[in-house]
Amino acid sequence: MSYDSSNIFARILRGEIPAHRVYEDETALVMMDIFPQSRGHTLVIPKAPSRNLLDADPAALSAVMPLVQRIANALKAATGADGIRLAQFNEAPAGQTVFHLHFHLIPVYEGMALAPHAGGKADDAELAELAKAIAAAL
Known part of the structure; x- marks a missing residue:
């Protein structure tokens, strides 16, 4: 299957749909998941268009993974x-429900x-x- 640029994350990246943004740079957008587990x-969404890990450019993956780690710590x-899961x-x-590569960072709380x-x-x-608190921890 091919990448569909009308998916919700592509539309958020283009500014067509609002999001609770935590951080953004040239490689990715970090935002709150509105249906949290x-x-x-939090979601880390690479800006490079790809459906998922299977068709992603390895250079885009290597650029975004340090950000995934940085966001996880914050x-x-x-x-x-x-x-953190x-x-x-x-x-x-x-x-997968949104067909644009993204990484879920899910806080885990003992006993919950x-x-x-x-x-x-x-x-x-x-x-x-939460978006403000995470951004402040960066």
């Missing part, structure tokens, strides 16, 4: 999480179960507050 669930500091889905049978992937929508005010 836990408090602070996320852990800002939320007080006990750990990194998830990335490739094609619908594997759980994660919500289902793409479960309930989070409160916008809470997402805005």
Whole structure:
């Protein structure tokens, strides 16, 4: 399958749809997941167009992975999480719902179960507050 530039993340990258932005540089956009699995669930979205890991340019991957690590550390500091889960889905049978490469950074809290992937929508005010806290921890 080929890349579809009308996917929601491509539209967010072009500024057509609002998002709770945490950070942005030439390689990627970092934003809050509006359907979080836990408090602070964050997405790192490479700007280079690719459907997922399977068709991504290796140079784009190597450019974005240090940012994934940097955001994970800031996320852990800002939320007080006990750990961070990194998830990335490739094609619908594997759980991918938006067909633009992206990395989920999901805070894990001891004794708290994660919500289902793409479960309930989070409160916008809470997402805005979390985005600011994570950005400040960078």
